[in-house]
Amino acid sequence: MSKKAIVIVIDGCAHEYLQQGVTTNINKLGERGFFKNVKSALPSVTNVNHATILTGSLPIEHQVTGNYFYNPETGEQGFIEGKGFLDKETILDAYTKEGKSTALLVVKGKVLQVFGDNVSFRLSVEHPDENLVRHLDMEMPPYVATPEANGWIMEACYNLIRKDNPDFIYCTTNDYTMHNYNPDHEVAKKQMESIDHWIGKIYELDPEREIYITADHGMTTKTTLIDLQKKMDHSSFDTVCMLPLKDRYLENHIYQEGCAVYVYAKNQKEKDAIYNHLKSYSFIESIYTREEAVDQLSLPGNRIGDFVVFGTKEVAFGELEDEELAVTVRTHGSKFEQDIPLIAVNARRDDFEYERNFDVIRFMLEDLKVNLVK
Numbered sequence: 001m002s003k004k005a006i007v008i009v010i011d012g013c014a015h016e017y018l019q020q021g022v023t024t025n026i027n028k029l030g031e032r033g034f035f036k037n038v039k040s041a042l043p044s045v046t047n048v049n050h051a052t053i054l055t056g057s058l059p060i061e062h063q064v065t066g067n068y069f070y071n072p073e074t075g076e077q078g079f080i081e082g083k084g085f086l087d088k089e090t091i092l093d094a095y096t097k098e099g100k101s102t103a104l105l106v107v108k109g110k111v112l113q114v115f116g117d118n119v120s121f122r123l124s125v126e127h128p129d130e131n132l133v134r135h136l137d138m139e140m141p142p143y144v145a146t147p148e149a150n151g152w153i154m155e156a157c158y159n160l161i162r163k164d165n166p167d168f169i170y171c172t173t174n175d176y177t178m179h180n181y182n183p184d185h186e187v188a189k190k191q192m193e194s195i196d197h198w199i200g201k202i203y204e205l206d207p208e209r210e211i212y213i214t215a216d217h218g219m220t221t222k223t224t225l226i227d228l229q230k231k232m233d234h235s236s237f238d239t240v241c242m243l244p245l246k247d248r249y250l251e252n253h254i255y256q257e258g259c260a261v262y263v264y265a266k267n268q269k270e271k272d273a274i275y276n277h278l279k280s281y282s283f284i285e286s287i288y289t290r291e292e293a294v295d296q297l298s299l300p301g302n303r304i305g306d307f308v309v310f311g312t313k314e315v316a317f318g319e320l321e322d323e324e325l326a327v328t329v330r331t332h333g334s335k336f337e338q339d340i341p342l343i344a345v346n347a348r349r350d351d352f353e354y355e356r357n358f359d360v361i362r363f364m365l366e367d368l369k370v371n372l373v374k
């Protein structure tokens, strides 16, 4: 029988948020176990990385490529907020099938909608289950886009372990604070202190449990926003420029700004011209053709457009009034936000075996299979 485990994904937790002197419990866990840098999947956005971590696989296997989808055959587009996009079993599915108790505790309601089907305990700050909240001896949660929402969900984790002690818990926060506050801002420090407090309490309560703390992506400061759709329209190219970060959480990014774009050529004959035109933009750091994105980024070719484009370090792409806007924002989506921390105690492999955020669950699924064969 394997040990109980908890995976805590601090949404948007760039390393700098753990370097402010307020996360002493997390640092202590790192000293006891390990604390290292790992990579998230590209594009470095939330849905892609929850799918990646929870399935222990890359997007080419699980098929989730953003918070938003576009179907070039039907023209249909919309938010990814339900089942039907994810094409692989999650650790929650696998453990539930084995009769283990599982929990998915989240701030953003959409995470429950996408991943929360086969779970023993499901709770979101956005749409809280009153009975479960009462069962956990807690008051109803604060508003979803607040720093306090993140401390609340960590407290719920602690109470759930105290009362029901599930075999596996996946807990994730909201990156509202990381989008809006630099790591050294008092608001950010207070939030990290609160998350850290509950992580310390969880370790005290259940020191045998495997505890993994990581992130879905980092977060960096951008000073220029580009509306690539408007630029391409202006240059008379018939394209759909889709922003994989786009979601309903406008308090996190009011311009839907993120650092990656999927570019669909509506007329396939224009593809070469579009490629050359994209290459001429100095605000673009890299362009992958569909085939290159499949080979080099492990993205599924049928869900990413003809080109995958990433901005330079200080650039994000958004939906703007004009083609460009000079403004300081914090966001993510490119390789500049791919570096994230992984802290683990009671881990089931040596630290050098963990290189990506999804390795945590990949090893759990591997071990589960081995146990099944036995």
Ligand SMILES: [Zn+2]
Binding pocket: 011, 012, 045, 046, 175, 216, 217
């Ligand atoms: Zn995120």
